Every structure is written in structure tokens, then in C-alpha cells.
Amino acid sequence: MEGRVSSFQSLGTVDGPGVRYVIFLQGCPLRCKCCHNPETWDMHGGTVYSAQQLVERLERYRNYFGETGGVTLSGGEPLMQAAFAAELFGLCRERGIHTCLDTSGCVLNADVERLLDRTDLVLLDYKQTSEPLYHDFCGMHMAQADAFLDVLERKRIPTWLRQVIIPQINDSEENLERLHAVANAHCCVEKVELLPFRKLCETKYAAMGIPFPLADIPEYR
Ligand code: SF4
Numbered sequence: 001m002e003g004r005v006s007s008f009q010s011l012g013t014v015d016g017p018g019v020r021y022v023i024f025l026q027g028c029p030l031r032c033k034c035c036h037n038p039e040t041w042d043m044h045g046g047t048v049y050s051a052q053q054l055v056e057r058l059e060r061y062r063n064y065f066g067e068t069g070g071v072t073l074s075g076g077e078p079l080m081q082a083a084f085a086a087e088l089f090g091l092c093r094e095r096g097i098h099t100c101l102d103t104s105g106c107v108l109n110a111d112v113e114r115l116l117d118r119t120d121l122v123l124l125d126y127k128q129t130s131e132p133l134y135h136d137f138c139g140m141h142m143a144q145a146d147a148f149l150d151v152l153e154r155k156r157i158p159t160w161l162r163q164v165i166i167p168q169i170n171d172s173e174e175n176l177e178r179l180h181a182v183a184n185a186h187c188c189v190e191k192v193e194l195l196p197f198r199k200l201c202e203t204k205y206a207a208m209g210i211p212f213p214l215a216d217i218p219e220y221r
Contacts, residue, residue, distance in 0.1 A: 003084035004046035005054070006039060006076055010061060016100035016121060016160075018069030021061045023054060025085070028077040030104055032127060032138040033213040034164050036201040040076035051088040058097055070098025070120070079103055082111035089118035105148030106140045113151070122152055122159045123193075128170055129178035137169070152188045159188045165220050166197040196220035 004026035009015075012022040024037065026046030039045070058071055071092055078085050078101060089099045101115070102123040116122070126145055128134040134142040152159045161183055165171050176194075183189040197220040205212040 001084045001087045002048050002050050003054075003081045003088075004044075005049050006037070006046045008057070011064060012072060015072040015074055015102055016070070016123060017098075018066055019064045020069050020072045020100065021058055021065075022072045022074055023088075025073060025075040025078045025081055027080040028075055029080065030077065030106060030138045030140055032104075034166060034197060036198075036204075037076065038201070038204055038208055038210065043080065046076075051084060051091055054088055055091040055095065055097075058092065059095070062095075062097060065097070068098070070100060072100040072102055072123075074102035077104055077106060079105075079107035079112055079115075082107065082109070082115045086111060086115040086118055089115060093118050103148075104138070104140060105145045108144075108148060108151065116151065116155055116157060119157060122157055123162055124149060124152070124159055126161045126163055126179065126182065128163075129175050129182065133170070146182075149182070149186055149188075153186045155188075157188055158190050159186070160191040160193055161189055162193045162195060164195045164197055166214065167218055167220055169217070171220065 006024040006026040009022040012020040015022050024040060026040055027043040028041050073085055092099050098120050099118060100121040100123065101119045104125050127138050131142045161179065163179060179192060183192050199219055202212050202215065
């Protein structure tokens, strides 16, 4: 099978455990206000690779993975190419490469289930903790993220919840309490990661000629 890739990061250390080869898949139906990768939105952009070509790339880096590293599929939204991602993770599993999926959880279908069955760790971007804010912030409903988390719980897939903390939007104690309540209600959640809001992506928006929605919000200190 073939899929669309936006870019690669060969020695990533922030998207999952250990040293990771991060593959940013092309295509995302959401429009998160803090999105760092607007160049991945276009479903028809990126470069086409076969799953076999990608796993051969991964093989070149496996000496760096050590005990805990491996591959992370990010994006974009990897679930938009779930059948392709499932084939890639299947090839990784055959080779003993740890598989990690960085996702918003916005899609649930048979291909996504098959992908999850080949996923060792999910980084679930749980974007907000109240429904009106969730939908306004990214375009998906909190109930979709909750349904996805319930599937992770049922399948017992180790999960890290991640949330970008943004001044004036979700840097309140109440938000953190709600986020930890979600984590505590699910045995699959191993960790909660809070990511400080940064604006390095502004140059990308400027180059694409689109306004950065959070231009007036300061970075998190
Ligand atoms: S899900 Fe990820 S790629 Fe898609 S808009 Fe949100 S932050 Fe950007």
C-alpha cells in the first residue's frame, strides 16, 4: 500500500519514549488553533511512499532505538490513512520495532481498530476538557475523544494523554483537575503530558499566507 508523508524526523525525543523515528503523515480534517503543522492539512499534499519503503528507512535507524525507542506516526492525523498506517505498523511489529501513534482520536472505523491492534503506545491529544471549548478549539467533539479513549481502554493499549497548555484558554486549575479525572478513570492511561504553548509555527502560517489564530496569545511561561 502507498500513503502520503509530509516529513520525517530521524532522532525525535519528545514524541514517545526513547529515541524515535517520527513520520508525519499528510492530511488532517481538524483545524486546531495551536496547530504547529498546517502544512500537513492538505489531504492531497505530501510525498507518496509505500509501507515497505518506510520500514526500510526505519531499519537504517534501529541501532539508535535502544530498549525503548522506535517509530512514532504523527501528522497531520494518521487516522486519515489508517489502512496504510496499519500495514506499516504490521511490518514494524514483524521486525520488533516499537510502534507509537500520535493522534487526536477523531476517527473510529474498522481500519483504525486494525491499526490500534498493532500499536504499542498511543499519544492521545486530549485537546480541551469541556465540550464547547473542545469543538471551538479544533473542530471535533470531546465525545469523539472520549469514545476513542474507551476503545484504548477496552483494548488495554498503553496511553499517554497530552494537552497543550495555552494562557487564557486552558491554563486553569479546573482544567488540570478535569484532565487528571479523565486520566484516573482509565487504567490504560500511564501518563499525562502537559506541553507548553509555543509560537515557533508562526513563520509557517506567514509563508502559507494564513493568519495564526493564537497570534495575540503569549507563549506559556
Ligand atoms: S490534529 Fe494535529 S495536525 Fe490536525 S489541526 Fe490539530 S494539531 Fe494540527
